[in-house]
Amino acid sequence: MHTPILPGIDAVGVIDWNVRDFHSYHTHRGATYNAYLLRDQKTVLIDTVKAPFVETLLQNIRELMDPASIDAILCQHGEPDHAGGLPAVMAACPRAELLCSAKGKESILAYHPEAKDWRIRVIATGDTLSLGRFTLRFFETPMVHWPDSMATYLPEEKILFSMDAFGQHIATSGRFDDENDLSLILEEAKAYYANIVMPYGRQVVKVLEAIKNLSITMIAPAHGVIWRRHAATILQAYRDWVVCKPLPKVLVLYDSMWESTAVMARAIVEGASQPGISVVLIAIRSSDLTRIATEALDAACIVVGSSTLNQTLMPAAAAAMTYLYGLRPIGKVGFAFGSYGWGAKGGAEAVEEYLRAMKVEILRDPITCRWRPDEATLALCREAGQAVAEKARAIASAS
Ligand code: FEO
Numbered sequence: 001m002h003t004p005i006l007p008g009i010d011a012v013g014v015i016d017w018n019v020r021d022f023h024s025y026h027t028h029r030g031a032t033y034n035a036y037l038l039r040d041q042k043t044v045l046i047d048t049v050k051a052p053f054v055e056t057l058l059q060n061i062r063e064l065m066d067p068a069s070i071d072a073i074l075c076q077h078g079e080p081d082h083a084g085g086l087p088a089v090m091a092a093c094p095r096a097e098l099l100c101s102a103k104g105k106e107s108i109l110a111y112h113p114e115a116k117d118w119r120i121r122v123i124a125t126g127d128t129l130s131l132g133r134f135t136l137r138f139f140e141t142p143m144v145h146w147p148d149s150m151a152t153y154l155p156e157e158k159i160l161f162s163m164d165a166f167g168q169h170i171a172t173s174g175r176f177d178d179e180n181d182l183s184l185i186l187e188e189a190k191a192y193y194a195n196i197v198m199p200y201g202r203q204v205v206k207v208l209e210a211i212k213n214l215s216i217t218m219i220a221p222a223h224g225v226i227w228r229r230h231a232a233t234i235l236q237a238y239r240d241w242v243v244c245k246p247l248p249k250v251l252v253l254y255d256s257m258w259e260s261t262a263v264m265a266r267a268i269v270e271g272a273s274q275p276g277i278s279v280v281l282i283a284i285r286s287s288d289l290t291r292i293a294t295e296a297l298d299a300a301c302i303v304v305g306s307s308t309l310n311q312t313l314m315p316a317a318a319a320a321m322t323y324l325y326g327l328r329p330i331g332k333v334g335f336a337f338g339s340y341g342w343g344a345k346g347g348a349e350a351v352e353e354y355l356r357a358m359k360v361e362i363l364r365d366p367i368t369c370r371w372r373p374d375e376a377t378l379a380l381c382r383e384a385g386q387a388v389a390e391k392a393r394a395i396a397s398a399s
Contacts, residue, residue, distance in 0.1 A: 031171060045089070046161050077150070077222070082222055100148070136154060143200040170185060177230045186237060190237070195293045246392070248396040268385035300391070308346040345368055
């Protein structure tokens with residue numbers, strides 16, 4: 001089913017209601033793979049969809065026109081969630097040339113052997129394509145989300161086709177922001193930024209700079225809803241997220257073998273629970289990496305604990321720290337804690353190594369205990385929790 005956006009512009013992508021794992025991103029509300037059909041004197045399809053859904057895409061197009069009459073396919077990004085359907089689409093659109101960035105051509109040729117027979121035109125920042133009434137203006141947006149990524153502006157309607165930027169993983173029948181609960185789509189946009197876009201914050205800054213003088217009334221991303229009422233809201237949210245703008249918030253993550261580290265975590269939370277401070281406690285093995293990254297995005301302080309297992313941190317704690325290290329949240333302050341038993345220490349110390357690798361400002365030495373935390377250790381945890389809360393308050397008020 002297609003969704004009309006404006007006269008001559010339709011959304012023809014697909015809703016994937018059931019996907020729950022998107023290369024390890026927990027898409028608990030599903031996803032969409034958006035594609036847009038522009039019908040003018042020339043007709044252009046902006047992006048395709050994940051390969052298993054390509055017949056639905058073609059059916060959506062057939063509701064409007066014969067795909068064989070499409071003049072050009074614009075591939076803004078070669079990742080398979082958008083370009084997986086290219087071979088079938090190119091076969092259904094024999095007169096179409098394929099437009100993509102130079103890096104896009106590289107990945108398309110690598111992914112699709114049949115692409116060597118396609119008519120491919122490389123486009124770059126500043127290039128335009130007149131369709132008749134409409135004009136497409138192209139922007140390369142490298143690393144948002146791959147080196148090949150690009151976005152496209154339609155000045156006549158003030159629409160930015162933003163590719164992965166400003167997207168959300170959410171399957172909804174309402175294809176526009178104003179047909180959904182705003183707090184829900186912002187929550188999903190935040191999760192999407194934290195888990196997909198955060199490592200490329202500096203490149204996103206360049207994108208925001210490149211589009212700052214454009215008059216934008218609608219942002220049509222490659223995932224999730226189209227921003228037509230709240231475009232300014234998501235743009236401002238991105239300005240905050242690119243700098244990981246800190247809230248007065250303390251995130252406490254832990255993994256515990258026999259509850260000692262869990263008891264320490266709860267004592268830290270008790271100390272951190274001060275007026276005006278938001279405290280989030282996550283037992284790593286009871287959560288998922290997607291939520292952990294999302295909570296980390298705007299937390300001023302991150303405190304992480306792990307019991308010692310085989311003289312190092314617990315495996316789930318290592319997975320969480322590895323994931324956060326790769327996502328590179330910036331400007332955080334925190335410390336490590338954890339218990340140990342028969343052998344040497346190791347869990348909290350290994351956590352601190354990860355925190356240092358993430359360039360987290362270390363507020364204090366690790367808090368450790370052997371076997372069970374005694375009252376003195378718990379008092380120390382409460383005291384450290386209070387100190388980290390005061391630090392979060394100061395960081396947030398200075399930002
Ligand atoms: Fe939605 Fe980077 O692909």
